[in-house]
Amino acid sequence: MIPGSFDYHRPKSVQEAVGLLTQYGDNGRALAGGHSLIPMMKLRLATPAHLVDLAGIADLKGIRADGGDIVIGAMTTQHELIGSDLLAGKVPLLRETSRLIADPQVRYVGTLGGNVANGDPGNDMPALMMCLGATYQVAGKGGERRIPARQFYHGAYFTALEPGDLLTAVRIPVPPAGHGFAYEKLKRKVGDYATAAAAVVLTMSGGRVATCSIGLTNVAETPLWAEDAARILAGSALDAATVKKAVAAAEAICSPASDRRGTPDYRTKMAGVMLTRALARAKSRAAS
Amino acid sequence: MPKSQISLTVNGKTVEALVEPRTLLIHFLREQLMLTGPHIGCETSHCGACTVDLDGKSVKSCTVFAVQASGADIRTIEGMAAADGSLHVLQEAFREMHGLQCGFCTPGMITRAYRLLQENPNPTEDDIRTGISGNLCRCTGYQNIVKAIQYAAAKMSGVPLQEAAE
Numbered sequence: 501m502i503p504g505s506f507d508y509h510r511p512k513s514v515q516e517a518v519g520l521l522t523q524y525g526d527n528g529r530a531l532a533g534g535h536s537l538i539p540m541m542k543l544r545l546a547t548p549a550h551l552v553d554l555a556g557i558a559d560l561k562g563i564r565a566d567g568g569d570i571v572i573g574a575m576t577t578q579h580e581l582i583g584s585d586l587l588a589g590k591v592p593l594l595r596e597t598s599r600l601i602a603d604p605q606v607r608y609v610g611t612l613g614g615n616v617a618n619g620d621p622g623n624d625m626p627a628l629m630m631c632l633g634a635t636y637q638v639a640g641k642g643g644e645r646r647i648p649a650r651q652f653y654h655g656a657y658f659t660a661l662e663p664g665d666l667l668t669a670v671r672i673p674v675p676p677a678g679h680g681f682a683y684e685k686l687k688r689k690v691g692d693y694a695t696a697a698a699a700v701v702l703t704m705s706g707g708r709v710a711t712c713s714i715g716l717t718n719v720a721e722t723p724l725w726a727e728d729a730a731r732i733l734a735g736s737a738l739d740a741a742t743v744k745k746a747v748a749a750a751e752a753i754c755s756p757a758s759d760r761r762g763t764p765d766y767r768t769k770m771a772g773v774m775l776t777r778a779l780a781r782a783k784s785r786a787a788s
Numbered sequence: 789m790p791k792s793q794i795s796l797t798v799n800g801k802t803v804e805a806l807v808e809p810r811t812l813l814i815h816f817l818r819e820q821l822m823l824t825g826p827h828i829g830c831e832t833s834h835c836g837a838c839t840v841d842l843d844g845k846s847v848k849s850c851t852v853f854a855v856q857a858s859g860a861d862i863r864t865i866e867g868m869a870a871a872d873g874s875l876h877v878l879q880e881a882f883r884e885m886h887g888l889q890c891g892f893c894t895p896g897m898i899t900r901a902y903r904l905l906q907e908n909p910n911p912t913e914d915d916i917r918t919g920i921s922g923n924l925c926r927c928t929g930y931q932n933i934v935k936a937i938q939y940a941a942a943k944m945s946g947v948p949l950q951e952a953a954e
Contacts, residue, residue: 501831508792508809508855531856538851539832541810551809553856579845603922605836605900608845609852690921691834 503541510553514560514639514668517552522641522664524550530666531555532575532614535606536623560613560668563587570672571637574613578602581612590674591632593681593701597624600685600697616649617667619657619722622693626653627723628683631699631715634672640665653722676711679703680786682778685717686770688761694718695761696771698750700778702733704786709733714778719754719771726750729775738783746779747772794858798823799867807854813847814838816854817864825865825895829924836923839896840864846903848922865895868902878902878940885953887936889927896923901937909945913938 511517521528529548531537540546554560560575563584570590572581578598581587587594601607601615601624615625616636629636629649636647641664652660661667675681685697697717703710712733714726729750736742756767791806798821807816817823817840826849829837833851840849841863868876878898881887888894897920904911904919911919916937917930925933932953942949 502812502815503810505808505810507790508853534853534856535833535851538812538853542831555856603836604904604919605839605846605848605922606833609847 501542503538504544504547506548507550508553509550510556512556514557514666517554517557518639518641518664518666520550520552521666524552525663528552530617532611532617533577533606533609534614535602535610536614536618536620554613554666565590565674566671568674570674572612572670572672574611574617574667574669576612578607578610578612578615579604582607591672593628593632593675593683593699594672596681597628597683597685597699600624600683600687603691606691612670613667616652616670617659617661619653619655619659621656621721621723622718623723624683624685624694624697624717627697627715627717627725628699629670629672629715630723630725631701631713632672632675633713634670636667637669637671638665639668644668646671650725656721675701676703678787680782680784682781682785684774684778684781686774693761696754696756696767696774698771698774698778700775700782702779702782702786704783704788707788708735708737714750714775716750716754716771716775719756719767721755724753726753726775728753733779738779743776743779747775750775792855792858794855796857796859797861799863805854809853809855811854813840813849813852813854813857816857817849817862823864823866826899827892827895829892829896834924835893835896836900836920837893837896839900839923841899841903844903844906846900846922863899863902865899868898876902877943878905878936881936881940881943882933885932885936885939887928887933887953893923893925893927897925897933901940904937905941905944909941911937911941 528550531551531553560573562573581598615623634649681701683699686695694717699715702712712730714730716724729746732746751772754768827837829835833848838849939949
């Protein structure tokens with residue numbers, strides 16, 4: 501399987517990359533880790549005439565604290581997310597999730613920016629970013645802007661990015677100390693996309709849920725932020741009856757495709773099972 | 789499309805070449821450098837037979853363009869043995885512990901295990917199984933591959949493994 505021909509560009513700065521992407525419009529694609537794009541190019545599902553490799557742009561790397569936020573450069577790899585002590589302390593959900601993405605070789609190369617910007621509903625990070633209330637920093641011909649993850653995904657492979665736009669960083673508000681978290685992913689084998697997965701971040705106070713946020717992966721054309729389900733849980737002690745109600749609310753917004761991972765009914769139910777498990781594990785990790 | 793000039797280090801030697809941008813690293817290694825150790829298995833970044841070490845990372849060379857590797861330092865299975873032909877401890881380990889049957893996955897397994905042991909010289913069995921989870925073997929059932937990596941880890945740390953192959 502040999503991809504179609506293209507011209508290769510390796511800009512040194514974000515500005516130069518945006519210039520190239522703007523110039524080539526629909527004929528150009530940004531290349532991050534390439535582990536979604538190159539397979540698509542081999543299948544000729546993507547045939548960009550110009551590839552803009554982001555590997556030479558130092559500004560797109562790194563993980564840093566900025567006030568109450570963690571800012572992660574778009575070209576930071578999953579391997580680097582797993583190895584980051586800063587993240588392990590502040591947003592351990594990222595490490596837990598990164599370890600469930602693909603396999604070690606892919607994680608050395610696959611990037612956070614590519615994972616969230618591609619718009620593939622099978623990717624794990626988008627639902628996480630919705631759950632965490634993250635914001636994407638985007639550079640484009642009109643300058644820099646910020647787009648909340650919860651408003652970024654419009655359809656499968658269809659996002660708020662315009663031609664010429666480059667997602668440069670992900671900005672995550674650090675959840676409160678003592679928060680509970682979990683990412684539960686059902687997959688058939690190592691390296692598979694989720695049959696269904698659920699991300700939970702919550703805080704407990706006096707044995708009751710103070711705050712709760714839920715993201716769901718690969719059970720619709722876009723990642724889902726299960727706002728109603730989280731609202732039902734707020735104030736509860738996560739008792740079985742309330743969890744059941746919340747799970748029903750989460751299942752109600754699922755509309756997964758039928759594929760070799762299962763029927764829509766099965767995958768919807770599995771989203772509920774993943775959510776139930778994620779809630780229990782998040783609760784067990786939360787300071788009460 | 790114009791060819792690109794690339795310069796990289798492969799198994800300790802500097803290589804200069806002209807490549808089409810669409811040339812995948814695995815094809816460059818196998819067809820231009822005649823390094824046919826890394827294998828083309830699935831071509832979809834699942835099987836790991838094409839794994840090489842690139843700047844201290846294990847990568848699937850079927851999913852990297854050669855042009856992306858310009859400036860990189862690459863090690864393939866051909867670069868594992870010493871110049872005098874004596875085997876790398878991992879190669880010896882795979883021989884001693886019967887870590888292969890047909891051998892198709894072996895170059896990828898060994899280059900991956902090499903990086904795993906560089907990062908984690910004393911892995912648990914679980915660390916090893918997770919560490920090679922991107923490499924498929926259809927013969928062995930993995931048991932003796934895990935043993936081989938344990939053998940190499942033990943030998944590298946100076947305390948030889950007492951267990952035998954299954």
